[in-house]
Amino acid sequence: MQKEPLLEIRNLTIHFHTFEGRARVINGIDLVIGKGESVALVGETGCGKSITAKAILGLLPPNAEVVSGSILFQGQDLLQLKGEELRRIRGRHIAMIFQDPSTALNPVFTVGEQLMDVLVHCDDQGSVQRWRTRRPVAMLRQRCVDMLRLVRIPDPESMMGRYPSELSGGMRQRVLIALALLQRPELVLADELGTALDVSIQDQILQELKDLVRTQGMSVLYITHNLGVARMVSDRVYVMYAGEIVEVALTHALFRRQFHPYSQGLLAAVPRLIGSIGEGIEGRIPDYVSPPPACRFEPRCPYRMPVCCEVRPPLREVESGRWVACHLYPASGGDSS
Amino acid sequence: MAETILVPQEIRATRREELRRAWSRFRSSTLALVGLGIILMMAAAAIFAPTIAPYPQHAGGFVDFANTFQPPSRAHLFGTDDVGRDVFSRVLFGARISLSMGIVVLSIALAIGVPLGLIAGYWSGWVSSLIMRITDVFLALPSIVLALAVAAVLKPTLTNAMIAIAFTWWPWYTRLVYGEVLSLKQEAFVEASRSVGAGPWRIVFKEILPNTWSPIIVKLTLDMGFVILVETGLSFLGLGAQPPTPAWGTMIAEGRIYMPANWWLATFPGLAIFLTVLGFNLLGDGLRDVFDVQIEQWRGGA
Numbered sequence: 162m163q164k165e166p167l168l169e170i171r172n173l174t175i176h177f178h179t180f181e182g183r184a185r186v187i188n189g190i191d192l193v194i195g196k197g198e199s200v201a202l203v204g205e206t207g208c209g210k211s212i213t214a215k216a217i218l219g220l221l222p223p224n225a226e227v228v229s230g231s232i233l234f235q236g237q238d239l240l241q242l243k244g245e246e247l248r249r250i251r252g253r254h255i256a257m258i259f260q261d262p263s264t265a266l267n268p269v270f271t272v273g274e275q276l277m278d279v280l281v282h283c284d285d286q287g288s289v290q291r292w293r294t295r296r297p298v299a300m301l302r303q304r305c306v307d308m309l310r311l312v313r314i315p316d317p318e319s320m321m322g323r324y325p326s327e328l329s330g331g332m333r334q335r336v337l338i339a340l341a342l343l344q345r346p347e348l349v350l351a352d353e354l355g356t357a358l359d360v361s362i363q364d365q366i367l368q369e370l371k372d373l374v375r376t377q378g379m380s381v382l383y384i385t386h387n388l389g390v391a392r393m394v395s396d397r398v399y400v401m402y403a404g405e406i407v408e409v410a411l412t413h414a415l416f417r418r419q420f421h422p423y424s425q426g427l428l429a430a431v432p433r434l435i436g437s438i439g440e441g442i443e444g445r446i447p448d449y450v451s452p453p454p455a456c457r458f459e460p461r462c463p464y465r466m467p468v469c470c471e472v473r474p475p476l477r478e479v480e481s482g483r484w485v486a487c488h489l490y491p492a493s494g495g496d497s498s
Numbered sequence: 499m500a501e502t503i504l505v506p507q508e509i510r511a512t513r514r515e516e517l518r519r520a521w522s523r524f525r526s527s528t529l530a531l532v533g534l535g536i537i538l539m540m541a542a543a544a545i546f547a548p549t550i551a552p553y554p555q556h557a558g559g560f561v562d563f564a565n566t567f568q569p570p571s572r573a574h575l576f577g578t579d580d581v582g583r584d585v586f587s588r589v590l591f592g593a594r595i596s597l598s599m600g601i602v603v604l605s606i607a608l609a610i611g612v613p614l615g616l617i618a619g620y621w622s623g624w625v626s627s628l629i630m631r632i633t634d635v636f637l638a639l640p641s642i643v644l645a646l647a648v649a650a651v652l653k654p655t656l657t658n659a660m661i662a663i664a665f666t667w668w669p670w671y672t673r674l675v676y677g678e679v680l681s682l683k684q685e686a687f688v689e690a691s692r693s694v695g696a697g698p699w700r701i702v703f704k705e706i707l708p709n710t711w712s713p714i715i716v717k718l719t720l721d722m723g724f725v726i727l728v729e730t731g732l733s734f735l736g737l738g739a740q741p742p743t744p745a746w747g748t749m750i751a752e753g754r755i756y757m758p759a760n761w762w763l764a765t766f767p768g769l770a771i772f773l774t775v776l777g778f779n780l781l782g783d784g785l786r787d788v789f790d791v792q793i794e795q796w797r798g799g800a
């Protein structure tokens with residue numbers, strides 16, 4: 162099932178320098194996204210999902226330090242790239258769709274100007290061009306209009322002349338998607354896409370994006386705290402807890418059965434229309450400055466064993482395509498619980 | 499922004515629509531309209547001074563001892579001065595000096611202050627600290643005192659007065675822009691443009707700068723009045739324009755000794771100063787209301 166990898170995160174560890182001390186926010190995570198694959202990174206707020214996405218684009222805040230690891234994109238380590246090289250990757254090869262459509266557009270420019278800006282300054286190699294050698298404007302403009310049409314914006318021609326403040330939240334989100342897809346990146350990072358919108362619009366936009374990336378052959382990393390979203394859009398799910406990947410599985414397999422106690426709790430916490438409200442998980446995400454020494458989920462885990470606070474459980478393949486970091490499961494394909 | 503030329507009709511239509519709306523908000527304030535009226539009148543006086551002035555030759559070192567100290571009359575609306583020059587004509591020419599002075603000083607202040615503010619605000623580090631501490635030193639002294647000191651060191655000419663005032667004025671713009679950039683650089687659209695590959699200079703000048711124009715324009719308008727006030731102050735003290743240049747400050751200084759009997763020598767240039775400063779203040783207040791509404795609408799809009 163594993164396709165040719167497009168992005169490979171290996172043993173990524175990121176620490177933040179804070180007043181309280183060194184916060185170990187990302188603790189050696191591995192993540193692979195295949196070509197044309199949609200992957201969801203799921204976890205509760207504060208578990209390090211967005212930091213992972215920002216690390217991929219090199220947009221970490223200044224107090225963050227990448228302690229170890231690599232992020233291979235088409236065989237190139239993004240963490241080794243500097244300034245200009247990294248800028249060529251951004252937008253052109255990896256693009257990000259921002260979560261808050263009301264602030265991610267510059268309020269003083271029209272939609273058309275913001276879209277055109279992206280194209281006018283970049284050639285197909287992604288490098289900044291000189292004034293004289295730019296391509297015909299009408300052609301670029303047509304590309305923008307086509308892209309707006311692709312994200313199902315009605316009357317894209319007139320949309321080009323509108324300011325962000327004139328648009329509804331759903332329309333702005335569509336414009337942001339158009340902006341991200343404009344340069345046909347191989348990988349799209351969608352950070353909490355549609356969280357700021359109401360549920361019906363969110364569903365609609367997610368469905369459209371899913372179809373769109375499929376037809377364009379793009380890979381997507383969905384970052385979400387919403388399991389419903391992950392189920393709807395992704396092929397594979399990475400469950401993240403406190404800066405570590407605790408379970409990886411094909412989406413349908415994960416929703417059929419969860420191995421890691423955290424995944425189980427996460428699913429039980431989803432409110433349902435019928436029956437009682439889910440139980441949730443006791444406790445909170447641990448303090449990153451002094452996290453539990455071994456398994457980070459141990460203090461909240463209903464199945465904790467003595468070994469849990471001594472040895473960090475490695476991510477092991479417990480059945481075909483499913484990887485779990487928990488002492489409950491032995492390394493072989495078997496199942497001991 | 500440079501791409502606006504490429505942008506076709508409908509975008510220009512939106513721009514026009516925006517302007518029309520802004521104008522209708524501006525129009526709702528009577529005082530702002532009065533201010534605009536005064537400024538337009540002063541601008542017209544400055545531009546057309548040679549044609550409007552009944553005695554354009556009186557602007558310079560003309561003398562006519564047969565006509566000294568004539569009180570205001572039909573022939574001389576504002577009377578004549580100690581060497582027989584028409585005060586009305588000289589006040590009209592004075593508008594040229596004051597307005598061009600304001601424009602030049604503020605252009606210099608803008609050219610120095612805004613880039614420094616952008617740099618200090620966007621990048622943090624010793625360069626930023628250095629810029630802001632120098633700015634603080636300048637702001638600690640009242641600008642008129644600093645301008646006096648600079649003007650006194652240089653030769654007293656109009657150009658040197660401009661230099662002196664501009665020298666004291668740029669820190670205000672650095673401070674203003676610095677504050678704006680600090681909050682704007684946290685906005686999601688800045689990170690969004692970084693994520694599509696924009697470099698830092700591009701972000702600073704093409705994403706952030708256009709968002710700071712509203713407060714800058716408001717401040718410029720209000721400052722026009724203050725700069726004119728400082729300039730007339732310098733001229734009055736003999737550190738700016740020298741006689742026979744018809745600068746308002748110089749005219750008051752010259753006419754002051756003939757008070758109160760020949761009151762028109764100093765009163766009319768004084769009124770001109772008063773009107774101009776008032777006009778710019780009213781206009782600036784009006785513009786601030788227009789921009790504030792826009793900002794509130796945007797922030798409040800879901």
